Amino acid sequence: MSANSRLTIAAHALVWIGLYQRRGHEVATSEQIATSVNTNPVVIRRLLGELRGADLVSARRGTGAGWVLRKNLVELTLLDVYRALGSEPVFALHPAQPDPDCVVGHGIGPVIAGAYQNVEAAMHRELAGITLEDVLRDILKAT
Amino acid sequence: MSANSRLTIAAHALVWIGLYQRRGHEVATSEQIATSVNTNPVVIRRLLGELRGADLVSARRGTGAGWVLRKNLVELTLLDVYRALGSEPVFALHPAQPDPDCVVGHGIGPVIAGAYQNVEAAMHRELAGITLEDVLRDILKAT
DNA sequence: TTCTGTCGTAACAATATTGGTTACATCTGC
DNA sequence: GCAGATGTAACCAATATTGTTACGACAGAA
Incomplete structure (x- = not known):
């Protein structure tokens, strides 16, 4: 268990809630989504809990409790979800500081960091171009 | 210890070998690069061993052994290094197959996989636009 | 042939993340 | 108060990364 399917599960959950609400239901339970x-309902609650921190969803408690979308699927992009999950950067710099007395060791840090910034930016642009409404539309289209 | 600095270390090693060779030396040892x-020389040997599989470097053995670049820094992009490292995709699909009796569970797989392909492609385009010669130039420029 | 320096690689430890599970406290409408 | 759901802590198993030690394999030099 190591691959990162957090974005996949979060997007799945949000799309599911969106479709469920569109069909007339007010709230969706973590049990239904799970x-x-x-997967296990706790996995869903944990992930949606992180999304709640970014105000993408909210949770009702008590009887008839469950999850509600705070935004329309059209306003939710994969980048919003990715950001809400607070993921680490894809590429990390050196675990230990390289030799400062070596030209390469001394100068490579900022250079490679700049490159990684551009890569992450490209990733973000791509994620920002896909809304959950797009995802739901394509799901329904394929049926 | 979990962040992924493999690309950073591999790029660092290759740039170091490139500069070392440019200064008149034939081979670079994993000890020097480390x-x-x-870091530990074994970490370098392991990573360069993977890059050897993609023919980016080769290793001499015996007395006076060490590592040699198989291509010029101008011909080596970060994408080449990234590919040689055989990294897993950044985003994974569901750990367990979603419910096939649910519209979303049934249809989301290919849709989200397509989205991820576009994201990886964008990442690759960005990585392909940066050569190790660019990295070395920026390092020397900053000195 | 033997010595020497280096790669090649196995094996292990430490750490972190992910995903799954159980358990239980908390909240709120009825 | 009860019922049904969230909120969370506490584990566990599996995996990846990095560091480390150890030792075999190789090839040139003496």
């Missing part, structure tokens, strides 16, 4: 995702 | 990177 069934569709095929 | 000193600049500030």
Whole structure:
């Protein structure tokens, strides 16, 4: 278990809630979502809890509790979800500081960091171009 | 210890070998590279071993052994190094197959996989635009 | 042939993340 | 107060990364 499917599960959950609400239901429970995702409800609650921190969803408690979208699927991009999950950068710099007495060791840090920034920016642009409404539309289209 | 600095270390090693060779030396030892990177020589040997599989470097053995670049720094992009390292995709799909009886669970796989392909492609385009010669030039410029 | 320096690689430890699970406290409408 | 759901802590198993020690394999030099 190591691959990162957090974005996948979060997007799945949000799309599921969106479709469920569109069909007339007010709230979706972590149990229902977990069934569709095929995982444990606690996994869903943990992920949606992070998304709540970014105000993408909110949770009702008490009887008839469950999850509600705070934004329309059209306003939610994969970048919003990715950011809400607070993921680490894809590429990390040196674990230990390189030799400062070596030209390469001394200068490579900022250079490679700049390159990584551009890579992350490209990733973000791509993620920002895909809304959850797009995802739902393509899902329904394929049926 | 979990962040992924493999690309950083590999690029560092290759740039170091390139500069060392440009200064008249034939081979670079994993010991020397490890000193600049500030890590253990075995870490360098392991990474360069993977790069050898993609024919980016080769290793001489016996007395006076060490590593030699198989291509010029101008011909080596960060994408070449990234590919040679055989990294897993940044985003993974579901750990367990989603519920096939649910519209979302049934249809989301290919849709989200397509989105991820576009994201990886954008990342690759960016990595392909940066050569190790660019990295070395920027390092020397900053000195 | 033997010595020497280096790569090649296995094996292990330490750490961190992810995903799954159980358990239980907390909240709120009825 | 009860019922049904969230909120969270506490584990566990599996995996990846990095560091480390150890030792075999190789090839040139003496």
